[in-house]
Amino acid sequence: MSHPHPELPPPPALPSNGLRVIALGGLGEIGRNMTVFEYQGRLLIVDCGVLFPEPDQPGVDLILPDFRYLEDRLGDVEALVLTHAHEDHIGAVPYLLRERANIPLVGSRLTLALVKSKLTEHRLTPEVSEVKEGTTHSFGPFDLEFFAVNHSIPDALAVAIKTPAGVVLHTGDFKMDQLPLDGRLTDLAGFARLGGEGVDLLLSDSTNAEVPGIVRSERDIAPVLDEVFANAAQRIIVACFASHVHRVQQVLDTAAKHRRKVAFVGRSMVRNMGVARDLGYLRVPGGMLIDLRDAEEMPPGEVVLISTGSQGEPMSALSRMAGRDHPIRIAAGDTVILASSLIPGNETAVYRVINGLTRLGARVVHKESSLVHVSGHSPAGELLYVLNLVKPRNFMPVHGEWRHLRAHARLASLTGVPDDRIVIAEDGVVVDLVDGKVGISGAVDCGYVYVDGLTVGEVTESQLKDRRILGDEGFISVIMVLDSSSGKIVGGPEIHTRGSGIDNAAFSTDVLPKLIDALERAANDGVTDTHALRQLTRRVIGKWVSDNYRRRPMIIPVVVEV
Amino acid sequence: MSHPHPELPPPPALPSNGLRVIALGGLGEIGRNMTVFEYQGRLLIVDCGVLFPEPDQPGVDLILPDFRYLEDRLGDVEALVLTHAHEDHIGAVPYLLRERANIPLVGSRLTLALVKSKLTEHRLTPEVSEVKEGTTHSFGPFDLEFFAVNHSIPDALAVAIKTPAGVVLHTGDFKMDQLPLDGRLTDLAGFARLGGEGVDLLLSDSTNAEVPGIVRSERDIAPVLDEVFANAAQRIIVACFASHVHRVQQVLDTAAKHRRKVAFVGRSMVRNMGVARDLGYLRVPGGMLIDLRDAEEMPPGEVVLISTGSQGEPMSALSRMAGRDHPIRIAAGDTVILASSLIPGNETAVYRVINGLTRLGARVVHKESSLVHVSGHSPAGELLYVLNLVKPRNFMPVHGEWRHLRAHARLASLTGVPDDRIVIAEDGVVVDLVDGKVGISGAVDCGYVYVDGLTVGEVTESQLKDRRILGDEGFISVIMVLDSSSGKIVGGPEIHTRGSGIDNAAFSTDVLPKLIDALERAANDGVTDTHALRQLTRRVIGKWVSDNYRRRPMIIPVVVEV
Structure with missing residues (x-):
């Protein structure tokens, strides 16, 4: 090979x-x-x-x-x-x-x-x-x-x-x-x-x-859906990929059997199922489809929502239902079926949704507990x-x-x-x-x-590296104003931080005096080069953070010349 | 309930x-x-x-x-x-x-x-x-x-x-x-x-x-290990949790059967297996254990490394081997067994290690392909x-x-x-x-x-929120020097950014003139309040970024008074 x-x-x-x-x-x-x-x-x-x-x-x-x-x-x-x-x-x-x-x-x-x-x-x-x-x-x-x-x-x-x-x-x-x-x-x-x-x-x-x-047949899901529907007293929500016409078909067939109306939720679900239906790939019994608005008004035991959001996407309807930020209010007795794969990397987001829905009282059926996905x-x-x-x-x-x-x-x-x-x-x-x-x-x-x-194509690998450091460690910026005629620092140093986990008080009482001292000594040695001042600042702050906190935030010294 | x-x-x-x-x-x-x-x-x-x-x-x-x-x-x-x-x-x-x-x-x-x-x-x-x-x-x-x-x-x-x-x-x-x-x-x-x-x-x-x-018996792993060992020509590396004494015991037993020496890799593995052996919970055949250093020198077909790193921890020996940053050089014919669970959230890291090892030529056996974990x-x-x-x-x-x-x-x-x-x-x-x-x-x-x-306990939820924003969107800081006696801006505005994905050139040609203009108009209206200046800056920059890039980096206006 x-x-x-x-x-x-x-x-x-x-x-x-x-x-x-x-x-x-x-x-x-x-x-x-x-x-x-x-x-x-x-x-x-x-x-x-x-x-x-x-x-x-x-x-x-x-x-x-x-x-x-x-x-x-x-x-x-x-x-x-x-x-x-x-x-x-x-x-x-x-x-x-x-x-x-x-x-x-x-x-x-x-x-x-x-x-x-x-x-x-x-x-x-x-x-x-x-x-x-x-x-x-x-x-x-x-x-x-x-x-x-x-x-x-x-x-x-x-x-x-x-x-x-x-x-x-x-x-x-x-x-x-x-x-x-x-x-x-x-x-x-x-x-x-x-x-x-x-x-x-x-x-x-x-x-x-x-x-x-080998893979199980898509058909094998039907009896599982049937059993879940039969035991569901209140609202049923099925989340799956918006392009899985056959999965949706099986949900529609099961809903028909249990005399429930169906509403599609999520832009791509509505769009794709419209296309699939127009072309005859999806068979929808007459009068079965209703609007989400109407579904909200109906008795929960008479509706099924077929929704996107099976991968825990934070802005999806399902995530918002789990976080109580959606007109559909999940309550005890509701049933949610995640009839989808779990794409590696999405586990944390998906389990958050499952836990959120469960906490609100819903029974959540997913591929790890039942054959609801192949x-x-x-x-x-x-x-x-x-x-x-x-x-x-x-x-x-x-x-x-x-x-x-x-x-x-x-x-x-x-x-x-x-x-x-x-x-x-x-x-x-x-x-x-x-x-x-x-x-x-x-x-x-x-x-x-x-x-x-x-x-x-404008975001580069180096930008992503910066984001990773900022996301894990935050940053500390140190701002000084340099009078370019006198070569003296006339403003600052001011320290600003976000995400470093370090208290502003710690800066002012602990490291700022050290930094001022170091800058003064540099000034006495005639250092006015802004690059050298920035280097010195980075060194003083970086050592202090490392020694006292064992962390490595991004340190950004800024010298503004006036 | x-x-x-x-x-x-x-x-x-x-x-x-x-x-x-x-x-x-x-x-x-x-x-x-x-x-x-x-x-x-x-x-x-x-x-x-x-x-x-x-x-x-x-x-x-x-x-x-x-x-x-x-x-x-x-x-x-x-x-x-x-x-x-x-x-x-x-x-x-x-x-x-x-x-x-x-x-x-x-x-x-x-x-x-x-x-x-x-x-x-x-x-x-x-x-x-x-x-x-x-x-x-x-x-x-x-x-x-x-x-x-x-x-x-x-x-x-x-x-x-x-x-x-x-x-x-x-x-x-x-x-x-x-x-x-x-x-x-x-x-x-x-x-x-x-x-x-x-x-x-x-x-x-x-x-x-x-x-x-019900769960399969730990014993059921033994024949799988035996088969993998029997087909392994070169080096074998088994990664598992550093406390799983019985899993390690089974690897030792299989190694003995296939006449391979064993070295433990990873601080906690060495420490825990030392304790388990001293107390008689782990039985190690005499002369079987060798140092990692010695293992590096031996013919690969005669050794087994039992290592930590099964969760894709980036600093672990296994991750470093996958990234070619370890004395053990993975080569074609090597076999790596991940004899462990995959804790939700670690998938991306673990698959990265598996792919890295595979790319270097190793056969990687893990719980999704074989019964190497219960x-x-x-x-x-x-x-x-x-x-x-x-x-x-x-x-x-x-x-x-x-x-x-x-x-x-x-x-x-x-x-x-x-x-x-x-x-x-x-x-x-x-x-x-x-x-x-x-x-x-x-x-x-x-x-x-x-x-x-x-x-x-010093890092708070609000610090984590800042990190999440910084990590996803980066930041833009805008620095101005205000002469507090005259109320005039005498330095800047200077714009610094990290992780926003926006070019410095775009700032200077596109938004900086707008900002200077807005600040001048504010000055003409007699605005000298630093809070108002910061608000104005945040608004101008934020709108520009949103309109042109549809992003929401953290915007940090800083007014230094001299």
Whole structure:
């Protein structure tokens, strides 16, 4: 198995019989999936998603793939294929379209409908090209064939990319529920046929590659929901992802059985379920849907709220209900179902919501206590089927952190893919398929692009480092006024602090005299250089804080000259 | 089931036939367990642990129980019973002994040995009273009987507290492994006998009350370790909790079978395993243990390192190995086993370590991929046995967040404890057992006490709020020098920022002219009041940042008078 070296050179020119694969996101992380394929100077992109920040990326709203590699090549892009409409596959589309508005978006009916409805909010009207499973379409030199895959959103696709340099199968995200709610199975027969024709490179979803076995069927949730509904006397609130049409369908069906009305809560839930219903992906019994306003007025035992906020997002309706900051007042006898995964990193926020709701008297049912969620990604047992059916000549695990990619590579190795034809790459690593064999040929610049408020890419790693220090330790600023003609300090030093945990009184009685003394001695030695004064101040304050408090706040000396 | 009201009054005087129970920690959280029992003016404390901070408590090292309630009553304390030597049960002992050094510590042989070894580092020599299961001891009016319980550390105890006001059974932490490594079972026979005699109040461990079923045996890990060892060509590193003597024993046994030497890594691992070995709780084959230095020199295939750092602690050896900042250089073929739980909130840190090790070529085995960990706490299926055997007249779930306490209360209700005799309390809530019935009679002040660096209790909630803002948004400070005689600004405004993500150039070209203009207009209007100038500055800068960046950094205007 090849691994990227710490410092890879820029890649050489791609041979005319070669296919180049570069992930600009999605390798070494779960999120911001974006893979660029190149053949004879033309580009095809698969997915363009966002990544949600981790705790050591404070204040950041979103992380985008790094588009720099495309900067001068936007005109070469034939199409952007969207495998499905999850945020980690489509969330960065508006940002890419800012660079070139007329990149054709290729996807299934539901995928494009959800993307368009999202782009409307960004005031963008994309060029789209609707495709469906079992069909083929050509975009420049790329002949594409689409396959149905089952996932936690309907209408997801895998895509085969055929060029004279070889055939690539990109699974997108998938699992292999054998009794899916919509009867639309992952097309293993198609994978097998393609495998028989010869797949030179398989890119496959690694999210659950560490998890043994197979996934339970979405259907298995229904009896659990039924039991919870049957035992619920008062209000029922179900939180799940706003794109999980089948999960919502099961809640609607259970609500119908228990003669409850349903209201959707949360902007993206309302928007997506509207789209899914209009297109026939969601079946809503007549007269069942009501407005949240009406739901508030009805007897709690007659309604179900289907809400966003399953990840503990602090501004979501569910978080606000848990904190008693919402018109819906949670009370004893209410039931809340978190019918969703728990994305790593969100545990503290989610448990806070669960505890808050519990404290108010609600019964909270979640995936650790009941089967109210099944994953959308194939675990190891299912991934082996795909590897054995496709029999790829080369394999590249995608969509995962290192632990997932490595586990998936191991599965490929066990099914007989030679180790020198398994490539674990990272974002920006250049993988070339030449003469039927993959290899790493270099790397392109590829970093994190942070969206913070209205800015894209302006918040840097060094800003985040400052935020981490400020967040853990606070700061101490020391302000002095220097008369530049006399070279004397005529104002201050004044000490201001936030977050350091040190009392103002301690400064004035304890360290300020020391600092004044040190500054006076410096003045007597003729020091008037502001840089030297700042250094001296930082040293005196820093030593005092370290000795007395064993902490390291940011120390910011400021000399204002008058 | 009684719940605390948002605002409970201070409790009335305790009737002479009453027993009072106040948790100063451990209710509504997992950690800082500390429960105070009062009878006829005398106090008995059970446990005195620490809580580890959550992400919204940035920069904090530890959180202590709030000792304020004991402030004037330290002389009334008869004893501090320590059920076992986990940090969340003993970690705050040094801080309590600072208040009164001669509180007798009561515990089992191993518990006291580990506590004493820890207190030595704080230069404290406690008064101790060693007890063991099956024995009774009196401390003032409290007659105590101790019961063996099985947990993820040896020699753990449950304690019955008998007073004329009633009999309380406090389980401490426990599970019910029926084939424990040391043959020391949770004493269900004892619980049954006590239940037969009559238990007025049961306090029982709620950590896993939401989890259905029973726990796997510690023994079940052995074949998994054996398989991993058998397939490991190079170095093996096992990370687990530094107090998990039985887990370490199993690693030692497996290492012996595979003829590998063992080195302990990490200060607490070395210290605790030394104590456990000296007292005979850990059996180490002769010549097996080597120093880390020697392990570094040996062929990797002949050693096992047993290390701390299983929670992703950034300064631990394991984290440093993952970041290539440790003498042990992880390479392809190495195997790392995380034989531990994953405490909620630590996921990001732990996965970072796993990904780092994986990227360097190691195979990482952890609880999500293999059975290399079993919990130390009884799940619902086992808790029911205790409830049915003890048949308590009143029940109070302890050791858990709201979701755990509520789930445990539900189990008690299902086993027949009347709902009005089940009390879910929070830290500081006063629970009185009078005439054989529990009830909430009030509350005492009880907050979080933060240890940060060398200070205890000096970092406040408002400081933490400042840190959170600084950490997410950074700050902008604006400094002006005001000539107090003329009322004119003679220096500045100068703008300094850290972490706001805003360029210095943007300030000087864009908002500084606006600010100067606003200040000049204020001066023309005769405004010289520094408070008004600061308000004006905050408004101008804040609006500009909000309009142009949609962010909310902390804005700190400073007027220095000369």
